[in-house]
Amino acid sequence: MSINITEGNSLREYNITVYSENSVGLSGRITGIFTRRKINIESLNTSPSEISGIYRFTILICQSYCVTQKLLRQIEKLTEVIKVYCHTDEQVVWQELALYKIPAQATKAARVDLEKILRIYGTRAIALEDNYTILETTGQRQESKKMLEVLSPYGLIEFVRTARIAIIKESSGFIEKLREFEAGS
Amino acid sequence: MQTAKKKTAVVPANTTREISGAVAILEALVAEGADTIFGIPGGASIAIYDALYDYGDRLKHILVRHEQGAIHAAQGYARSSGKVGIALATSGPGATNLITGIADAMIDSTPVVCITGQVFAALLGTDAFQETDIINISGPITKWNYQITDATEIPSVLAKAFYIARTGRPGPVLIDITKNAQLQLFKYSGYTKCNHIRSYRPKPIVRTSYIEQAATLINQAKKPMVIWGQGVILGNAELEFQAFIEKSGIPCAWTLLGAGAIPSTHPLNMGMLGMHGNYAPNLLTNECDLLIAIGMRFDDRVTGRLDLYAKQAKIIHLDIDPAEIDKNVAATVPVWGDCKETLPLLTKLVQYKDYASWMATFARYQQDELEVVIEEQLYPGTGEITMGEVIRHLNELTMGEAIIVSDVGQHQMITARYARFNHSRSNITSGGLGTMGFALPAAMGAKYGATERMVIAVAGDGGFQMNIQELGTIMQNKIDVKIIVLNNRYLGMIRQWQELFSDSRYSFSDLESPDFVAVAAAYRIPGKAVHQREELCTAIAELVAHQGPYLLEVLVKREGNVFPMVPQGYSLSEIRLK
Numbered sequence: 001m002s003i004n005i006t007e008g009n010s011l012r013e014y015n016i017t018v019y020s021e022n023s024v025g026l027s028g029r030i031t032g033i034f035t036r037r038k039i040n041i042e043s044l045n046t047s048p049s050e051i052s053g054i055y056r057f058t059i060l061i062c063q064s065y066c067v068t069q070k071l072l073r074q075i076e077k078l079t080e081v082i083k084v085y086c087h088t089d090e091q092v093v094w095q096e097l098a099l100y101k102i103p104a105q106a107t108k109a110a111r112v113d114l115e116k117i118l119r120i121y122g123t124r125a126i127a128l129e130d131n132y133t134i135l136e137t138t139g140q141r142q143e144s145k146k147m148l149e150v151l152s153p154y155g156l157i158e159f160v161r162t163a164r165i166a167i168i169k170e171s172s173g174f175i176e177k178l179r180e181f182e183a184g185s
Numbered sequence: 186m187q188t189a190k191k192k193t194a195v196v197p198a199n200t201t202r203e204i205s206g207a208v209a210i211l212e213a214l215v216a217e218g219a220d221t222i223f224g225i226p227g228g229a230s231i232a233i234y235d236a237l238y239d240y241g242d243r244l245k246h247i248l249v250r251h252e253q254g255a256i257h258a259a260q261g262y263a264r265s266s267g268k269v270g271i272a273l274a275t276s277g278p279g280a281t282n283l284i285t286g287i288a289d290a291m292i293d294s295t296p297v298v299c300i301t302g303q304v305f306a307a308l309l310g311t312d313a314f315q316e317t318d319i320i321n322i323s324g325p326i327t328k329w330n331y332q333i334t335d336a337t338e339i340p341s342v343l344a345k346a347f348y349i350a351r352t353g354r355p356g357p358v359l360i361d362i363t364k365n366a367q368l369q370l371f372k373y374s375g376y377t378k379c380n381h382i383r384s385y386r387p388k389p390i391v392r393t394s395y396i397e398q399a400a401t402l403i404n405q406a407k408k409p410m411v412i413w414g415q416g417v418i419l420g421n422a423e424l425e426f427q428a429f430i431e432k433s434g435i436p437c438a439w440t441l442l443g444a445g446a447i448p449s450t451h452p453l454n455m456g457m458l459g460m461h462g463n464y465a466p467n468l469l470t471n472e473c474d475l476l477i478a479i480g481m482r483f484d485d486r487v488t489g490r491l492d493l494y495a496k497q498a499k500i501i502h503l504d505i506d507p508a509e510i511d512k513n514v515a516a517t518v519p520v521w522g523d524c525k526e527t528l529p530l531l532t533k534l535v536q537y538k539d540y541a542s543w544m545a546t547f548a549r550y551q552q553d554e555l556e557v558v559i560e561e562q563l564y565p566g567t568g569e570i571t572m573g574e575v576i577r578h579l580n581e582l583t584m585g586e587a588i589i590v591s592d593v594g595q596h597q598m599i600t601a602r603y604a605r606f607n608h609s610r611s612n613i614t615s616g617g618l619g620t621m622g623f624a625l626p627a628a629m630g631a632k633y634g635a636t637e638r639m640v641i642a643v644a645g646d647g648g649f650q651m652n653i654q655e656l657g658t659i660m661q662n663k664i665d666v667k668i669i670v671l672n673n674r675y676l677g678m679i680r681q682w683q684e685l686f687s688d689s690r691y692s693f694s695d696l697e698s699p700d701f702v703a704v705a706a707a708y709r710i711p712g713k714a715v716h717q718r719e720e721l722c723t724a725i726a727e728l729v730a731h732q733g734p735y736l737l738e739v740l741v742k743r744e745g746n747v748f749p750m751v752p753q754g755y756s757l758s759e760i761r762l763k
Contacts, residue, residue: 020384021384024332025320025321025324025330028321029324029325032324032325036325069511070512073507073508073510073512074508076507076508077506079328079329079385080329081384082383082384178383181384181386182383184383
């Protein structure tokens with residue numbers, strides 16, 4: 001695993017990237033490593049990776065460096081995990097997607113306002129139905145938080161936000177590493 | 186008498202023919218070199234058992250009385266033989282009854298493969314009869330697990346299971362096989378052993394720079410101390426370990442599961458570490474200038490209070506499992522790798538030094554312990570029989586040649602402290618999990634794993650009753666296991682804690698037991714009870730000489746305590762002799 005994080009015992013956000021086989025039950029084994037220490041996972045995303053058949057978990061935790069290092073080694077020990085990386089927020093580019101459902105009458109009554117919101121906040125309207133409107137933002141935590149504030153006067157019906165996904169700035173992809181593992185070196 | 190049949194697979198490897206999933210399971214076991222399976226049939230494993238009916242000449246199946254007996258027997262087999270132990274159970278309660286033993290195998294790194302039957306794949310998740318989600322239940326306590334729902338997966342998955350269980354840091358693997366997969370016919374084209382999984386790296390790569398750094402620290406040290414654990418035994422590195430300490434001349438001490446890796450009487454062996462370990466190595470852990478930890482994991486029972494553990498010392502940690510490095514104790518130099526490979530590299534670079542004055546410090550503390558604790562424990566002379574004198578007689582009669590399987594509690598600590606082991610794989614006990622009830626079934630398994638050796642189970646009156654039903658297995662299979670029950674009519678270790686830390690408020694630790702000799706007799710196992718010191722030596726001699734299973738109950742000191750003791754949460758420096 002890459003140890004390129006500043007030393008310390010203070011809590012901070014760590015973005016853990018896990019490359020693994022695609023196997024049933026692996027997410028349970030991974031989350032178990034956190035839950036047995038009563039550590040909350042801030043967000044967890046699974047997705048395909050740049051390599052066909054290899055899955056990628058993006059896990060966000062708020063922990064000390066020391067504890068995080070122990071967790072990383074225990075994740076990497078799992079039979080179906082190939083490699084684990086850990087990065088601070090500065091070492092990754094990350095995004096979250098959020099969806100907001102508001103009543104249609106609100107948008108009708110304040111059409112001008114809504115257009116302004118779309119323009120100012122880079123928000124997209126992805127569904128305009130007779131009785132509701134669905135908006136979408138992609139960005140970081142403060143953007144979705146801000147949108148919640150902006151939309152609350154219109155009466156928010158539903159809100160949902162995805163887990164964080166992150167791309168490692170310095171990574172040149174996993175394919176070389178995978179070849180090493182396939183060769184058993 | 187039948188002549189022994191050649192142990193070959195029923196199905197020729199190079200032909201393709203249809204076999205059932207159940208047969209494929211047994212073919213895998215045979216191909217993996219298994220000779221003994223411990224289990225109980227049930228509704229969801231009945232197809233495997235039907236196939237097993239025709240495999241009697243290649244696979245010995247031992248019918249246990251409870252699945253916990255099967256898994257502990259498989260552990261005992263693995264521990265005495267170094268091979269993978271196998272337990273076979275049905276779905277639902279059969280599978281859940283394995284759980285304690287699986288957890289025990291996980292924490293003690295014992296290679297076992299558990300095969301559980303499961304309901305038909307079509308019924309999964311429907312709360313079917315005897316359905317339980319054993320994959321999720323066993324997840325945190327297995328090195329790997331997998332559910333097979335199609336027979337074609339059986340050969341490759343079982344090959345993976347055995348490979349994962351025995352390689353690297355060993356551990357338990359559970360394979361859950363649905364009934365339809367057991368019954369399903371498929372085209373079988375032989376069994377190929379697994380030797381590589383891309384996502385699994387059994388051993389970390391050895392870094393020579395760390396070996397060199399470690400050697401430098403060792404050669405500079407004035408008061409070095411080696412502490413070793415079961416990793417030396419699991420890595421079959423006993424000779425490499427002995428060569429290392431003999432070349433360097435460094436005194437060494439062992440964890441509970443490390444006992445026996447070198448002979449108990451070796452001049453560099455300074456005894457046991459931890460809560461009830463020896464006085465000298467515990468105290469000197471906090472005085473040495475270099476601690477060389479080999480195949481051990483700094484369990485809290487070994488370290489005591491962690492923030493006061495060996496703070497003055499530099500630490501070299503040799504371990505095959507990277508997750509153990511820096512987990513509890515930060516290593517000055519981590520030596521990742523299999524100690525069978527790393528120890529010889531280190532031995533080459535270390536110089537012999539005479540640590541006479543350092544060794545004399547050990548001797549001084551040993552003398553203190555001898556006078557205050559050991560004399561009284563081994564040679565009490567008058568009063569009630571002590572556990573220690575039972576073990577002393579056993580040593581004298583077996584000359585350290587026996588495999589001793591101890592249960593959990595006071596007698597376990599006394600056995601570990603005083604039993605003599607001439608050979609590796611002679612000390613079998615539940616270390617990390619502390620599973621009472623372990624000894625009796627584990628001793629059965631140990632006997633199958635080392636048929637030529639004498640196996641003696643030592644249990645307390647509490648633990649013995651936790652798997653007492655396995656007397657039935659011993660009876661039916663005439664397993665030559667000698668049983669010593671050290672009966673103090675208490676859950677002794679709990680009583681000791683209550684005496685020392687709860688003002689002798691003996692809350693539910695007072696135990697009334699049946700007549701153990703009569704219970705054994707009901708299982709047609711001969712035995713004897715000893716109440717007087719004068720009868721003790723003869724009775725143990727009878728036990729040792731007896732052909733076949735035998736039970737000896739010894740009524741021991743009712744309120745005896747195990748000392749030395751490092752009270753929980755205290756530093757090793759606060760170890761008490763009384």
